[in-house]
Amino acid sequence: MDDLGFVRETGADTPPLSATARSAARRRLQKAILEESRLDASAVSRRVVFRFAMAATVAVSAAGTAYVVSPDDRKTHTPRIETVSAAKVLHNAADRSRSGSASLPVPRNDQYVYTETFITQTPLKGGKTKTWHDESWLSVDGSRPSRREEHGKVHYDAPLKKNVVVSPPNEYSQLKKWPTDPDELLKWLGHGQNRIAGPPRHEGDDTTALPRFDPDMSVYTEACLLMKGPRVMPPGLQAAAFEALAKLPRVRVDRDEVDALGRHGIGVSYPGTSFSLVFDRTTYDYLGMRQKGSHAELIDGDWRQVDWYWEMTSREKVGVVNRIGQRP
Structure with missing residues (x-):
């Protein structure tokens, strides 16, 4: 099973979060992404990026947007996190x-x-x-x-x-x-x-x-x-x-x-x-x-x-x- 499949199965039975918990998860996610962006891209491990993906799955609904994981454009094909609006x-x-x-x-x-x-x-x-x-x-x-x-x-x-x-x-x-x-x-x-x-x-x-x-x-x-x-x-x-x-x-x-x-x-x-x-x-x-x-x-x-x-x-x-x- 690939990482994305594991993310989906892991969250399948998770009950919806409260507004407070969802907001906190979103802040942790944004902070993690900011810290990751300061690092050299080649030094970021797949496991670290995967943890970001898990956080994105938890905070999947936020102000009309969703966090999804998609393949990176780089040759490494490392997943990246995107914020997707309804439009x-x-x-x-x-x-x-x-x-x-x-x-x-x-x-x-x-x-x-x-x-x-x-x-x-x-x-x-x-x-x-x-x-x-x-x-x-x-x-x-x-x-x-x-x-x-x-x-x-x-x-x-x-x-x-x-x-x-x-x-x-x-x-x-x-x-x-x-x-x-x-x-x-x-x-x-x-x-x-x-x-x-x-x-x-x-x-x-x-x-x-x-x-x-x-x-x-x-x-x-x-x-x-x-x-x-x-x-x-x-x-x-x-x-x-x-x-x-x-x-x-x-x-x-x-x-x-x-x-x-x-x-x-x-x-x-x-x-x-x-x-x-x-x-x-x-x-x-x-x-x-x-x-x-x-x-x-x-x-x-x-x-x-x-x-x-x-x-x-x-x-x-x-x-x-x-x-x-x-x-x-």
Whole structure:
């Protein structure tokens, strides 16, 4: 196992730190980096640098940034520590999405887009984690019946009726009409509403308080719904969505996230929402989405939300096939 893998496994079961402990860890990390920078680079051992990496893992969430370990540019390939903002994570994810989208062939209208997805649900109050393995076959243009699974339940969707508008659409052919320019997509996601640069501030206000209506929150939520499967986006659309979200000033980096397949990553979220997008720490591949959910139950004549849980959805495989039941 390499050093980075050991860092990830070591911190996997560590409970979140308090704000005071996190602040102290961050100060120790910054002091260690400053002291290390005064030394001759050739004299710094791999073990010392590794200790810095451990400290960075502990202080992974700080004021909208994350500390990650990446290979050094020097010939020694010694790991170095970087501070990554939420916007940087999203831009890196956009670059990764563009480079990887070429591997998916452009489907014909008479074909199906296949997806394989893993889902886990963990109760907030503790208990057994539920796991589902879903497969779906979506008609590219909606002219044929589709078969999709959600939490193990099979749904057969009839061909899409003409003049029926679903937003965001599931059909690949409809998604091709969406803009791949981040600024234009930002307008689409905001439904043309004027955006704000963050909530207004007043003396004595809580810095995390939100206004009654925050258009940026609406944009973030719409983007998450776009990412939510089993839809598959044409080349450039997912990258544009990441870059559009990078323009929102309040997006933030979450603490270490673990997807439905056990992969550790960086989460990016927006205050006040229940969604968190999760990316690989090294490659910035999009791993999936984490969200808070609940079940509705009729109590004393009123529907109430009970049994709250965290749900993680991870996309494992995407492909283009000719018929329902066929796998790439």
